Amino acid sequence: MKNIITYIVIAICLISSIWIGINNNKEEKSNYSPSKKELKLRELNNINKKIDYFQDKNLDRYIAYKKKNKQLKIKDVIKRVNIGLDKPYYTATQKTPYQNKDYILVNKYIYMDENYIPNNLEDLEPSYSRSGMKLVKTAKTALEEMINAAKSEGYPIRVMSSYRSYHYQVSLYNKYVENDGKEAADTYSARPGYSEHQTGLCIDIDDGVINYTNFENSKSFKWMQENAYKYGFILRYPKDKTEITGYTYESWHYRYVGKEIASYIKKNNITFDEYYVMFIENKN
Template identity: 40%
Template sequence: MLKRIKMVIVGTMATAMLCTNVYGYSNDFSHRSNVSFIEIIGNILGIGQTVETKDADHDFSMYDDIYYYEPENLSRYTKFSSKNPDIAPEDVIWLVNANLDRDFYTKSEKIKDTETMPLLVNKYNYLPSNYVPENLVYIEDDKQATAETAEAFKEMKENAEAEGIEINVVSAYRSIDYQKDLYKSYLKTDSKKVVDTYSARAGYSEHHTGRALDLASDDWDMDNFGDTEAGEWVRKNAWKYGFIVRYTEENKNITGYKSEPWHITYVGDEAAEIMHTKDIKSLEEYVEKYVKHKPLDYNNVNTETIEIENN
């Protein structure tokens, strides 16, 4: 019996689509991280292949089918996984790629493309000392943000007000010099370790980008914003306008900051929607999976039909 199988190949990811029924099945099979493509097909067609799962100690060289796998990070994957055995291999990979196996502010890199959207500024990626966004506009009173951020916030604010919700901007763009002075002022009362949990060092703040906004409700109390009706509204609706709540209780181990329900970041409509629909908890994860690496794209693939003889 002759079986025809079409293989769709993109990089190291392979997807096999059975074009005719095989023993009563007509399914799509994806080459996932625990079973190889050949093992799956061999098992179904009865040609002597055995399906085996990967060892519990995770030999990460066997996970190179994950599209965001980076071979040069193999030893780091293994080391990080051994220290964090409860983290799934696919999460280990993007976490290490994002440098989260390293201490904050170690081996940080200067951001080269400051115009990219979304722009990831965190404790591993800092902006040039002379960086100033080119398209700053006034958003509320004397506060500034990029034009697209201001436009998106204006729409969000108007729609919130239509529902009886008031949201106001407390802080927006900050210069690097301003952030340096702010950080120093906090050091007068708290240790550096504590300050790092609630304030960015100069050059490492999202506020430098003009895309981050700190919000408050009608009482202008930013610290309690998360407990207000306005805070709840923003949490549920910000993504519809291209914003994300950047620092949450869920992602504090990734961002290094305590929960800030008042801090929203403009990432654009596409990124915000993907993060919402796929329940991506941090911008770090999104950048690794959708900016630095691209998922399987069926609009740009090579196809090949192969034939397997089954007597």
């Protein structure tokens, strides 16, 4: 009898402690309210835990951009806002923090100083380029290797434009504005300071026969599509990426970024603008 009473007492104690436990839990849950920031992060599927290019300071911009662009994956929302694409071109601009690096990014949000002239500019050879063309030494070496490889396989490549100074871009841009108006000029020409040609790391090419604006229709273009990355060059303004690059398709414009970056960009089918906000910005 005594044993039975003891068992009953123990049982009552156990049941009541479990009951209290459950109720306490309920209370904790019902009292918990997530912060505004947590709610916003939930809206972005807590992607901040999965990618390291998430920037806290852009949180509200991510949310706003996502609402306007429901078809985009959250990762793409993050990348595009980091690039600055939620704001009109040539607004919220900043000067590039880098000089004389293969990974300098110049676009409609990042510009180069009007006094910036890259180090180690070298003349290109008349055998494969128009006269007076210059390129940064590392890019020139890679270019010559690429042109020789293409030539030996039967695909001629000629350089029509390369390094352009700030002041040259001023006269070029002004001429376009005079002819077509500012709005139209902005769709195909960079404003001074915003031209990638000032980096001394990019080239406009043709095959020596077809006009460079039709380079897409040449066999040499096809060769470049398959091989440029092996020499550290990328097609900078692809046909299906105009929303991201801010430039209309340019089959003739190639940018030297080095073999490692070029291979990643080619393999993952992204733009250099995306690569920059994913791996370079805020990391050096």
